[in-house]
Amino acid sequence: MIRLGAVYVLAGLLFAAIAVASARDKTNPRRVRNAVFWGLLAVSFLFGRRLGDLGNGILVLALVAAGGIGRLGMGGGAATTPEERRYSATRYGNRLFLPALVIPATALAGTLALKRIAIGGAPLIEAGQATLISLALGVVIALSATMIWLRPPLGAPVQEGRRLLDSVGWAAILPQMLAALGAVFALAGVGNEVGHLLTVHMPLDNRFVVVATYTVGMALFTMVMGNGFAAFPVMTAAIGLPLLVHRFGGDPAIVSAIGMLSGFCGTLMTPMAANFNLVPVALLGIGDRNAVIRAQAPTALALLGVNTVLMYLLAFR
DSSP: OBOHHHHHHHHHHHHHHHHHHHHTOTTOTTHHHHHHHHHHHHHHHHHHHHHHHHHHHHHHHHHHHHHHSSOOOOOOOOSSOHHHHHHHHHHHGGGGGHHHHHHHHHHHHHHHTGGGOEETTEESBOGGGHHHHHHHHHHHHHHHHHHHHHOOOTTHHHHHHHHHHHHHGGGGGHHHHHHHHHHHHHHTTHHHHHHHHHHHHSOTTOHHHHHHHHHHHHHHHHHHHSOHHHHHHHHIIIIIIIIIIIITOOOHHHHHHHHHHHHHHHHTTOTTOHHHHTHHHHHHTOSOTTHHHHHHHHHHHHHHHHHHHHHHHHTTO
């Protein structure tokens, strides 16, 4: 059986290779700091289960120190020359995007089909983690297909991955950190406290008001937290489960799915989602750090309204 642990090992090996590549990149004045940061992340994926709570806590603090004191550096050392990249772009055109499409296609197919496949009576993949395992499998298939098709240097995946992570910096792991923070908030009972405050001031007999409070609350809390995964356990514990599901009889799958989409509307409107809204500004050299947010805000608000209406119409049949 393929378990989630195999995905952790795969990710850990990748970050370990990037740490080594960073240490060897003499064009990066902060190569040691980069190597330490990505090396610590590799340790987290490879040995996190064995470190225990205290060990993982110390590792996280070390990651924060490595990424927060000063900045990670930007190195060079591209695997291919600009001329080679221009030649590939001219020769293959939009077909270069095909390997990227393999990843979501494999993730969807694996989620729907692979978890039903059994070999010798044992399931092929861990059923509860079918999506994540299929996503990782899609990355492996896409990378293998690209290497066979384009025949880049063998070290290209690591070198280009290192250059991309150098551009993004510590924000690359921001979603993981914020999702963990959301879990901490849920365990601390923040959702219950938020729910208590809302029930005091909210008309509980009006289903649309409760739906709107949940969807808008997901967006607002995501703007504060910077990540929909961090907002979801708090707002679902406060409103989604006790009111929409238990009180009004809403379908938990529909409530959860549209609730998460509402949170993503908040992602489009906050600088806290640095990896989505600030990193593109830095990569593209845009002078206005809020330019991406301003461009996305009208779409985000329109989608939030649509999500609210869809939940009201679909979740309570």
